[in-house]
Amino acid sequence: MALNWTRFASPASFYPLAGTMIPWFGWGAAVLTAIGLWLGFAVAPTDFQQGEVYRIIFIHVPSAWMSMFLYVVMAFWGALLLGFNTRLSGMMAQAIAPTGALMTFVALWTGALWGRPTWGTYWAWDARMTSELILLFLYFGIIALRQAIGEPRRADRACAVLSLVGVVNIPIIYYSVKWWNTLHQGASVKATGASMETTMLAGMLVMSFAFWFYAIAVVLVRVRAIMLERERGAAWVAGLPEVNR
Amino acid sequence: MTMAATVPAVVEAASGADQDGALAGLRWAVTRDLRLAMRSRAELGVQLLFYVIVVALFPLSMTPERNLLATMGPGVLWVAALLASLLSLPRLFASDHADGTLEQIALSPYPLEALIAGKVLAHWLTTGLPVALLAPLLALQYYLDGESVAILVAGLLLGTPILSLLGAVGAALTLGLRGGGGSLLALLILPLYVPVLIFGAGAVDSVRAGLGATANLSLLGAGLALALVGTPFAAAAAVRIALD
Numbered sequence: 288m289a290l291n292w293t294r295f296a297s298p299a300s301f302y303p304l305a306g307t308m309i310p311w312f313g314w315g316a317a318v319l320t321a322i323g324l325w326l327g328f329a330v331a332p333t334d335f336q337q338g339e340v341y342r343i344i345f346i347h348v349p350s351a352w353m354s355m356f357l358y359v360v361m362a363f364w365g366a367l368l369l370g371f372n373t374r375l376s377g378m379m380a381q382a383i384a385p386t387g388a389l390m391t392f393v394a395l396w397t398g399a400l401w402g403r404p405t406w407g408t409y410w411a412w413d414a415r416m417t418s419e420l421i422l423l424f425l426y427f428g429i430i431a432l433r434q435a436i437g438e439p440r441r442a443d444r445a446c447a448v449l450s451l452v453g454v455v456n457i458p459i460i461y462y463s464v465k466w467w468n469t470l471h472q473g474a475s476v477k478a479t480g481a482s483m484e485t486t487m488l489a490g491m492l493v494m495s496f497a498f499w500f501y502a503i504a505v506v507l508v509r510v511r512a513i514m515l516e517r518e519r520g521a522a523w524v525a526g527l528p529e530v531n532r
Numbered sequence: 533m534t535m536a537a538t539v540p541a542v543v544e545a546a547s548g549a550d551q552d553g554a555l556a557g558l559r560w561a562v563t564r565d566l567r568l569a570m571r572s573r574a575e576l577g578v579q580l581l582f583y584v585i586v587v588a589l590f591p592l593s594m595t596p597e598r599n600l601l602a603t604m605g606p607g608v609l610w611v612a613a614l615l616a617s618l619l620s621l622p623r624l625f626a627s628d629h630a631d632g633t634l635e636q637i638a639l640s641p642y643p644l645e646a647l648i649a650g651k652v653l654a655h656w657l658t659t660g661l662p663v664a665l666l667a668p669l670l671a672l673q674y675y676l677d678g679e680s681v682a683i684l685v686a687g688l689l690l691g692t693p694i695l696s697l698l699g700a701v702g703a704a705l706t707l708g709l710r711g712g713g714g715s716l717l718a719l720l721i722l723p724l725y726v727p728v729l730i731f732g733a734g735a736v737d738s739v740r741a742g743l744g745a746t747a748n749l750s751l752l753g754a755g756l757a758l759a760l761v762g763t764p765f766a767a768a769a770a771v772r773i774a775l776d
Contacts, residue, residue, distance in 0.1 A: 424723040444773045463727035
């Protein structure tokens with residue numbers, strides 16, 4: 288089957304495709320969230336060490352995963368942009384950044400709320416927390432750079448370079464913080480050493496898919512808005528029924 | 533004025549039979565930027581003074597207790613080195629960009645990556661190197677012992693080139709942006725400086741803890757090698773984007 292995938296590199300053909308995908312991923316996210324929260328709050332047993340508090344992992348862990356994953360995806364679109372100079376890649380990277388920053392923020396916030404009852408502190412200079420905080424700064428940097436550059440094409444390419452430099456740096460930052468942390472604090476705080484209950488793991492995985500689907504849906508909604516904004520002079524936009532209404 | 537005057541030299545040099553581009557371009561860029569830096573010595577002096585003043589502020593903000601200062605010293609000296617590097621970054625490209633010289637440089641037959649590497653080397657020679665050489669004097673104010681001072685300087689010598697190299701990418705990305713781009717540059721670059729800060733200050737910490745600094749210094753060296761290979765290309769890409 289000769290699937291002509293590059294066809295969708297053009298905003299004019301990707302716009303309707305994104306439109307049909309949004310409800311699928313949006314509703315998928317809603318259904319998966321319902322299942323995941325049900326698994327997490329009704330089915331999964333109470334943790335013998337932490338009690339009910341641990342249940343925040345069903346939000347915390349998926350958001351932390353997504354925060355890192357989305358940065359890599361953003362850098363991937365940046366590489367595509369620099370390599371093939373496709374307009375859509377820059378728009379996708381632009382659309383991903385705010386969701387990535389949101390996920391990072393949620394991970395930090397829920398981590399603080401979890402840390403207070405379990406470690407007795409909202410913030411510890413733990414390796415993961417510190418590198419997550421730096422990741423948030425990296426997202427802010429990319430968003431701020433785009434805001435500062437008025438012209439979208441230049442902003443796309445500049446953000447692509449920055450996100451690629453960032454993606455090389457993220458593992459270095461993570462390990463540097465980790466080694467720094469072990470030097471300074473000795474044994475670091477660990478949530479649970481015990482193996483996880485199957486239902487806990489299932490709930491966490493389902494919630495991860497829910498967050499993933501949510502991210503895809505929101506990014507697609509945003510990329511459609513970006514397309515309309517940037518290509519407002521183009522003929523295909525003028526022909527859209529929702530524009531002419 | 534003086535900057536534009538030196539540009540024809542590059543065209544002249546490269547149009548000759550000698551097309552051994554990269555090294556010649558690097559050498560040209562280093563000499564040119566060093567010459568320009570020497571003509572504005574006061575600016576360099578001010579940047580070093582900034583470094584000294586930041587370092588002197590910390591003891592004033594707390595009880596200048598000997599052990600506390602010795603514990604904080606490496607970190608403070610490194611943070612000040614980061615800030616001094618950050619403050620001097622706009623000098624790398626901004627004035628060349630403002631008067632159009634950068635465009636001529638990008639058009640020259642030399643590879644842009646080599647020219648940028650030369651500019652970065654000159655930047656390090658005029659900012660990073662003096663900071664590293666000044667550090668022992670300031671370390672005395674923090675009651676650091678001899679071995680710690682030696683490791684601190686070694687770390688600064690390995691780490692400050694990384695700061696200049698990474699900073700070149702940020703400086704190129706923020707060229708000609710609204711609002712000068714000063715605080716934006718800080719937001720872009722300081723998170724990327726984190727590993728250098730950790731390994732640099734960590735080297736002195738581990739010496740003080742009796743662990744030896746080899747691991748940290750090796751990691752700084754590895755980081756320098758990686759930055760040397762990667763950042764000139766990223767910075768050249770960023771300069772081309774800014775000139776588009």
